Amino acid sequence: MTEHLVVIGGDAAGMSAASQARKRRGAEELRITAFERTGFTSYSACGIPYWVAGEVPERDSLIARTPEQHRAAGIDLRTGTEVVEIDLAGKRVRSRELATGAEEWTGYDRLVIATGAEPIRPSQPGFDAPDVHGVQNLDEGGALIDSLDPGQRHAVVVGGGYIGLEMAEAMALRGLQVTLVSRAAEPMPTLDPDMGALVREGMEKLGITVVAGAEAQEVLLDAGGRPRAVRSTAGEHPAELVVLGLGVRPRTALARAAGLALGEHGGLLTDETMRVVGTEDVWAGGDCVEVLNLVSGTHQYVALGTHANKHGLVAGTTIGGGKAAFPGIVGTAITKVFGLEISRTGLNEKEARAAGLAFKSAVIRSTAIAGYYPGVELMTVKMLAEEGTGRLLGVQIVGGAGSGKRIDTAAVALTARMTVGQMISLDLAYAPPFSPVWDPILVAARKAAQLVGQGPA
């Protein structure tokens, strides 16, 4: 008998799951229906800042797979159609075609919930005015690009996290004077404040005004109802264009209404195969789920395309009859503002304290490549190690070209639960155009090992 798989949400997690299940089970075995509210599927939301910046010229470059391609692969994809109710007991979903309002019930044998995230929008006055833009999806990105005009000279970006930094770069690339308003004491609150301060200093050198430790309170409008400034607790910041980069939260109203249990961050909870806890036939993945942090052992919410794709692969493989698992994350992330690279993995000091861990922090400054090689730039590495055991807990990097992706070395070491003492002798690639003779990660490991009594120097 043919089974029916229903997927709610046509972006990375949902369509990866659908594609993987399709690959493993033919149409005679498995019928697949996917519902997507927008007209787009499988696109890179992470790429929107670079499209808005003008660095990626075409919107369609961000689309990994079009609705037509999915349909050609044998997936019954309903774009412009929103699922408005999940009936777990009846094993069916109610969908609404947005253009017509027509509703229908669709039964399922297996369900994938991949409803993604919704942007955090301030409720203060003026934030609903024209030229106050989110950049959460392709439509919003397109609206921002369409609204650009040569009369605009100042942009305020609200939010000092990844999206905020990327949008600050994007607006600067569009020729605007940019002010970044960040609530945290320093931008990039997933870093410790001492590392965040390096980000702020780097951005200021690049000509971006950083107003940290300030709350945006109002978008002040001109007579035409368009922004002229943003008022924050730190003053007024001129802005003909306002960009919101406040991050996102899991879009789980549908799941909650269906009675599915949510975690403390509002995301769905799943097991290693991405099956929703407490269900037999419901999977979830992407920006609507919480993930296990393998370092702290607690669940956390991280909206990131790379996780969404892995979730989809694992859910689709499982539904397709194969074996796969998503054991969790270690908290790796990376971004850049022009040439300033910023990355992190594991726990920062606040997170380590929250996990009840006693630790030491080492901070080292190094060149990213051999000091004598042309184009050499500096980088700072912060490394946290547990007292007693010497276990690596986390790494943060701020620096020039070639520094950011080095975080991967630490991400693997965290996964393997290495000690900083063990890390000193890691056989990392050395040649003058790529690294100093002691890779900065090793220099940090040496210092951290010394602080926890595990190392030579």
Added chain:
Amino acid sequence: MTEHLVVIGGDAAGMSAASQARKRRGAEELRITAFERTGFTSYSACGIPYWVAGEVPERDSLIARTPEQHRAAGIDLRTGTEVVEIDLAGKRVRSRELATGAEEWTGYDRLVIATGAEPIRPSQPGFDAPDVHGVQNLDEGGALIDSLDPGQRHAVVVGGGYIGLEMAEAMALRGLQVTLVSRAAEPMPTLDPDMGALVREGMEKLGITVVAGAEAQEVLLDAGGRPRAVRSTAGEHPAELVVLGLGVRPRTALARAAGLALGEHGGLLTDETMRVVGTEDVWAGGDCVEVLNLVSGTHQYVALGTHANKHGLVAGTTIGGGKAAFPGIVGTAITKVFGLEISRTGLNEKEARAAGLAFKSAVIRSTAIAGYYPGVELMTVKMLAEEGTGRLLGVQIVGGAGSGKRIDTAAVALTARMTVGQMISLDLAYAPPFSPVWDPILVAARKAAQLVGQGPA
């Protein structure tokens, strides 16, 4: 009572050991004498190609620490002085001052042998002519630079390994037409031939003529006794300048004469603290020792500055009364020719077969960053996994900007003895300017896992 540490060899391993021991034990506790044949200490031999290329303008940029700095740190450094005999039973070394020929015996309590490597030089006719250059030390590099003249139009580089490739780039940067003559079927014989072929193709696109699978047989001289061509088994290759990049072997004649046991590659054998096997008071490190390959479990010879520095740190820490260990290597190396990045770690197919391992090889092609991001380049990743266990055995990378240093991810995974199945869910840093949403290392792991029955796809 004051102990006496004698160090033979004033480059990376020897002077790291001396410096570390000095740091831990003051002059009243430990007297340190170091002998160095040349006038230089602690320099980056790996940087010589970039100096010869003109990219590093000053020779002295390559010197990490001068003789004067070492002396100021309380090390009795004797430059221009060669050790010509080690008397293990008498715990003394005989040294000869090169300028005067004066000899003397110096007693030691502890000895560090860091005599480095000697370049392999062909014995065929013409290879001792002027304008046939090695690039093993600063004097040779300087001689090559001094010999450059605008009348030279062609250079032949003999040797297709790391030094050969780097010197090919250097000579091309000096404006010469370069022919690389490599004995192996493809350049970079530490890669499998299919990956070496990518290196050859990349170099040919860069305008370098690659003559692979050919043996250099003679340097043909003009009437003035200067090179006019190199004759190989593949023909005659015009050359007014010939550069030897044939690699090195351990310089261990002194150690052998003293009766110390050498490994099958001619290098000294040590334990994890870099103490020479079978001795109580002799340490060794750097290019004169063999190292344990943690993947194959066998000893191998790898002359690399990053290992030499670690050896010195470990030996010096141990001699200084601390605890440190060098457990071994996984075989990581990296180089580049202009924008073509080449790296490897672990075992290649030949090495895996020699170690008696059954394995599968996955080869994938990917972009190094998001495909839509400006400046994106391609990379090829080859990954070997053990059949049955799925253990990662090795990785090779050939590609454009941003691809080479990714090898570090695999180096850590090898050290942690991860399976390729485990690697699929590694939390590697993702943002469009740094990586596609599936990092190429993860794409390779997925394919390798599939080949050994461990993965979803």
